[in-house]
Structures are given as structure tokens and as C-alpha cells.
Amino acid sequence: MEAVSNFLASDLFYRFRKSPVAVVAFIVTALLVLSALFAPLIAPQNPFDPGSLNLMNGFSKPGEPNQFTGETFMLGTDDQGRDVFSTILYGLRISLFVGFSAVMFAMVLGSVLGLIAGYTGGRTDTIIMRIADIQLTFPAILVALLIFGIAKGITPPSYRNEVAIWVLILAIGLSDWVQFARVVRGATLVERNKEYVQAAKLIGRKPMAIMLKHILPNTLGPVLVIATISLALAIIAEATLSFLGVGAPPTQPSLGTLIRIGQGFLFSGEYWILLYPALTLLALALSVNLLGDWLRDALNPKLK
Amino acid sequence: MLAYVIRRVFQSIFVLLMVGLVAFSMFRFVGDPVENLLGQERTQADIERVRDQLGLNDPFPVQYIKFLGNALQGNLGVSYRQGRPVSEIIAERAPATLELAGVSALLAIVFGVGLGVFTAIRRDGFMANFIMTTSLIGVSLPTFLIGILLIYVFAVELGWLPSFGRGDTVKIGWWSTGFLTESGLKAIILPAITLGLYQMTLIMRLVRAEMLEVLRTDYIKFARARGLSTRAINFGHALKNTLVPVITVTGLQIGSIIAFAIITETVFQWPGVGLLFINAIQFVDIPVMAAYLMLISVMFVMINLIVDLLYFAIDPRLSADASARGH
């Protein structure tokens, strides 16, 4: 409770309250996340359960009763009779799930590698940092595409749809670990030179546990900022990959996949199949980005 | 200075070799090249023959070297899907990507630098704030979404511009260009804006941030204290100091345009090497994937190298230091 009241009185929260952009972005993000979490409860139908679908509902216009069945769908339906509103909610789920998981993965991987590099030093350090540098020469999307391509090549065709989501998380996570590694490595190097490390080694004990206690608070701030921005990037990356057809499959579509499907119906006039998922992605990407931007500026000691 | 150049060149070569290794490994271990070439009706003798032909029975390092040798000579294998030499396919589709990338880069640089300087100088003006807020959108939105929205507004609703393809092209020698036809010019507008927008907003924000930093420095303050005109300070001093560090990052950004072309080409069905790469992934066409990977890597590594060396040429501190050390 004290921590909460401390936070509410802090400079950070004051700045947050004063910035209309940050507040709106936060509210939108929270709304979207909650909708995704409670999708099964909010959505009028589960669009991926073939049993609940009625093909006659296909191509219903938003808000108008269907000419065959008389059912009304708030945002219309697609060619299979799936309620667009429901597909968006479930799609949000996938988008957010992949985004969060990928960032978690990148954070853990990066931190561990950074820790190893900083602590062990020597050749291991050089090798890890070299790989990081090489990887940084190429845009993340390319790295993710490559990993996805290789994974696809290795997986037998029948399993491809099932593992797609996990490969996606792996690909995006692997393309983003470097920044985390750098921060953690830096902090580890600082700690490594301190006296208690030498002392512990002299006694024959491993100083790692104590080091972690010091490293963690130092890296928390920067890691948080990197994580928020990474989240925004991961969500966009996932949407892009899904849109390109190398991400979430139509059986478990994310917002990106929905947009891809929707693009096919643009010229035949069923604009809603594209428009609403696109607007949702717009809102999500924008608010997470704005939040991350604001956080980075707020935590930047130079601008204070 | 020379030592630095040599070191960088060696680094670049090392990176390329690594990438080559990855590409080669893809070839060897992902999917079965023999199977892809032979199809269903094959005998053991056929398999052995092809394996020998492809050199698959040689030791790994030998295969690797042969692979590199082939690549350097322009022999990048045969596409699994199209059955044609990969180098031929790439040469066919390269002009589309290069023209698109060129126009996008131009847009990005001109507007990026221009708007960056403008929003830094007129920092608190309404226009500047408006541009900055809109730019936030440009950076936050995925490229494909921008493309789709542009298509929706300009192609579907207004019908002014085409929503896919390259229009009519004219062949000059080996190069097919879309610049010489009206439909070609119309067709490149939306894709170029889509591709360039992200880079443009990045460059703009970078230039603005850098310029604001520069305007806060002591030497600018001293310049003001000497009574220099605002124009002299902004465009004489601040601009030059801003552009020097910006050039490096900009160079790298422009390089990545060719990679991001993948997305734009997919949205607009633009027949370039990016779309080729995506299709290759769909169909697990390893030779094309590997070839694209290697080409892109060469391009990136070269751009990185050039930009690094360029930095030396521009900043008098670096070159003077280097030559001083040489004494």
C-alpha cells in the first residue's frame, strides 16, 4: 500500500497525469488489453468454432440485418459468416499474446546472454558481442523472416499451422534480444570490478547471487523502457509478418492476418472486413508507441 | 587511417563469409535439394548421379568453398519453383525494386531533412507541433497499414491511382523502367510514399533531435553572444553540425529501404525482388531465399562500410587526429 501511495506521489505519476497524450494512450491500451483478455466473455460468437457459424450470414453489412437470416452484426461479417467484431477480439488476443511473449523471450535471452558476456568476459564476451553486432547490421524484420523461412523449411507441412505461433514468437524474440543484452552486460561489467566480487572469489564462493542483487536495480529502469518500446515493435512486427502471410495462419488469425484477408475484399465493396481490424491495429500500435515514447522521455535523466 | 580502413574491410569480409555460411547451410540442410530436383519417379542410380553432380558427397568445407565460388561468379543455383537460374530471375526483377527504392529514398531525404530543420527552428509553432504529432503516427504505424490505408483512400474511394502493379514499362537494354509511361509514373506514387514515409519520419525526428541538441551547445550560445544573425546561426553553424552525425544514420536507413521494400511490394503486388523473396518463403524455394539473403547482405555490408569511411572524410577532428597519430 505504501508503495502505491509512494508511486502516486512521485514525479513520474505527476508527469503522467499532466500529459494528456500519455493518459489517453494508457486508457486505450488498457481497454484493448482487457478486451483481449475477456474476449470469450465479450464476443457474441467464437468465430473459430466452425459449429457456431452459419454461411448464410456471410457478407452481412455492419449494423444491418442480414437479408437471409435477419441477424444483425455490429461490424458485419466476412465471407464465412464470421462476426467481424468477434474476429477482432480474438485477433487482438493473438496479437497481444505473441507480442508479450516475444518481448519476454527477448528480455530473458538478452539478459542471460548479457550476464554471461559481462561476467565471463574474454572470448565468450567477444563472440557474443560480435554476433550481436552482425545481427544489428540487418533490419529485424529480415532476421525474423529468415528464421521463419528456415523453420518452415524444417517443419513437415502438416504441422506448420500449429507451430506457426510459436515460430513467430521465436523469430521476433530472436530478432530483438540485443538491446537487453547490452544493458545487462554493461551493468554486469560495472559490478564485476567491485571489491566484493574479488573477495567472494578469494573465499572460493561464486559471487553471482550477490551480483544479481546489485545488477537488477540498476538495469530495471532502462530495461523497462526498452521492453515497452520492444513491445510496440513486436506487435508491429507480428502484424507485418502475419500480413505477409508468414505469421499467424487463418485458423488462428491475428490482426495482421485479418487485414491480409480483408485486403482481398476491398474492391468488391465489403470494406468492413478490412477497415475495422485495420483501425483496431492502428489504435493498438499508436497507443503502445505513444506510451513507450512518453515513458522513455519521462525516464530520461538528460531531459530533466 | 589506412589501418582503420583495412580493419573495416576485413570485418566486412568476415561478416559476408558468415552470411555465406548461413546461406549455404540453408541450402544443404533445409529440405532436400535432390528431392526437389528429381521428383517422384527416380531410381537410386538417379539419386547418386545427382548427388555427385551437386557435389553433395564432398566434405563440408569443400562444398562451402565451391558454393562461394559459384556465387561470386553469379551462379546462384536454380529455383526450385520456377526451374530457372536464380540469377536470371533476380536480374529480371531488380529494376522494379531499385526504381521504387530510389524514389522512396529521395522523398525520405528531401522531406526528412527539410521538415526536421523546420521543426527544430520553429520549435513551438503550431505547424511544427502538428507535423511532430503526425510524424509520431508515421513511426508507430506498420508500413503495410499505411499502404493499405493509402490504397483505400486513393484507389478504392477516389480512384485516382492504381492499387497494384507497376503499370506499363519500357525496356532499355536489360533494364525495364516505369518512368517513361504515364501509368508507370502513376503506379509508383503510392508505393514510394508508403516505403519512404517511415524513413522520412525517422530522418525528420533524427534531424530535429540532433539540431535541437546542437542549438543547445556552448558554441551556438557563444555565436549568439557574438551577435551573429539567426540565419547564420541556424544554417551556417547549426545545420552543418547537425548533418555530420546524421549522415551516418541516414545512410544506414536508406540501406534498409531495400529490405523494407519486401512489405511494400507485397501490399502493392509490385514485381520486385522483395515480393520474390516472400513467395520464396511461402514455397520454401531455398535457392531464391539464399540468393536474396546473400545479395542483401552484400548491399548492407557495403553501405555500412561506405558510411563509416564517409564519416572520416567529413569530420575534420577525426581525419586530423588520424594523421597526427601517423607522425
Add this chain to the structure above:
Amino acid sequence: MTTPLLSVRDLVIEFPNRHGPLTAVDGVSFDLAAGEVLGVVGESGAGKSLTGSAIIGLLDPPGRIASGEIYLKGERIDNLRPEEMRAIRGRRIGMVFQDPLTSLNPLYTIADQLIETIRTHLRLSEREARQRAIGLLDDVGIPAASRRIDDYPHQFSGGMRQRVVIALALAAEPELVIADEPTTALDVSVQAQIIDVLKEQCTQHGASVILITHDMGVIAETADRVAVMYSGRIAEIGPVREIIKNAKHPYTSGLMGSIPTLAQEEDRLVQIPGAMPRLSDIPPGCPFNPRCEHAFDKCRVQRPVLIPVDNREVACWLYEEAEASEVAG
């Protein structure tokens, strides 16, 4: 009495803050005569640099002049339009900053920077300006000036750079030069030289000097008068010799005691206990009262004004009776 070159009246500089504006300079007044060197001395944060920046019109936002007036030769300059103030900077008021390394644009040669400054204010051709620039560099003691003028800033040592900075400040023959900690960033061995160059060249070019520093020793050597600042106000102002010999304000005495001299008998420097208050915590009455061993009731309640005592002015209630008795007697 002739109009003083510079006249500052009740200058107040504020910084906005979420709990209300913070006053960093609180009613500073002084005059500067032509040809005079005025030292402004005090701890970091006392408001010396802000005062200097305000005079030349380069106060960094969000700081702002809340009230007060600044007069240059009788004309008001604190409320001019930006274009008008720009015409004054460099031509009538010059400024020298602390760090010579960052004061010069690293991408331009010294020649470029000097010639540009000269031609902004004086109607000279490129060649004439270059000649003049070389002359200036000679004046400040740069050897082989005609060759070195085409070098870049990083090719000079710290002391040489500061000489270039002085040359730049004097390039358009200003009437007043404000030097804000001109030697703080330099090696000790070079500091004395630079101060000499500054004083010498200013005298030669006919410019008065406001020398802002926290180093009392420099003031003792160079200044004619000194203003001692504390917490945004002037504690004592008067001729340097008088104040050093016989400091009246308790803070000034404390400062004198903290200067190491060979003649000192004690082997420990006298320290004033406590620290200057933060802007958000300035005590009522005299800002120095918590640290002052002579403080009494009035000090804690009413803010002291500058009282003339013994041909200087002191802002301290200890001398109220002295003034009263002088007036009465």
C-alpha cells in the same frame, strides 16, 4: 556624475516550478563605470552567471526576467525586441564563457569564425577582416597567428583556445565584456596568463569587464570593485582593496578566511559551516542567517537592504546602527 556604462536595477530572475516560481536572482542592483573591472564572486548557484546571461539577453528559458531594469549607457536594454538585442550582442556587449573546448564550433576554422564575427558587425572586406583577425590573435598572444588562423579549434591547447575566445569576444570592439568563469576550466598554470590577457586586452580595446568567478584570488588580482553574491542577492559591494582588508558582511569575512595565503598562521582553512540554501528553501529575512554567528532577531524576519558603510555597501542589519549613527552624528 557621468552616466555609468551599465546600470542594473532590482533585477529579479525566476524559474517556474510546479509549486510556484523559484527566485534565483532576487533584486540585484549595481552600476559599472566605463573602463572598470567589476568582479562578481560567490558560490555555485548564487546567481552570478544568471545575472551575466540576463545582461546580454541570453537567459536560457524557462528562466525569465521577472522584474527590474538594465540600462546600457542610459538606454534600457532588457526589454528590447530580439533583433535590437542581437545588434547589441557582440558589438556593444561581448561575453566569454567558461569552457573553451565547447565554445568553439569544431567544424570551422578559427579564421572562419573570426572573420564571420567581424564582418557581421563591421563593414570590412574579406581581406580586411582577415587582417584584423590576425591582428587580434597577435594581441591575445597566439604565436604565428597568420599561419595558425587557418587551424581548427581542436588543434589548439586549452589555454590557446581561451585566448581565441577572448579575441572573438573583442572582435567587434564592444564596450562591455562579461567573462563568466573564464579560467575555471583551465589548468592552474595557465589561469593567471589568461586573466592577464583578458584584463590587458579589454583595457587596450577600451572595454569594461564584469568578471564572474568563485575564485576570490582572481578577483583580488584583477578587479577594481567586487560584488559578493549570496543566494541571489548582493551581500557586499565595493572597492576590492577595502573589502579584502576589512570585510564587513559575515559571509564575506568567511570567504576571506577560506583563501589560502602564505601569510596565514593557522594551518587549517576556515570553513563556513552549513551550505547555501536551495532555491526552494530560502529562509525568510537574510538568507545567510542560519549560518551566521552574529544573527539576531531582525535578521530572521526582515530582508536586509544595501547599507553604505565605509565607502562600500553591505546588506547586513549589523550595520543599521552604524548608518543611523552616521546620519544622526
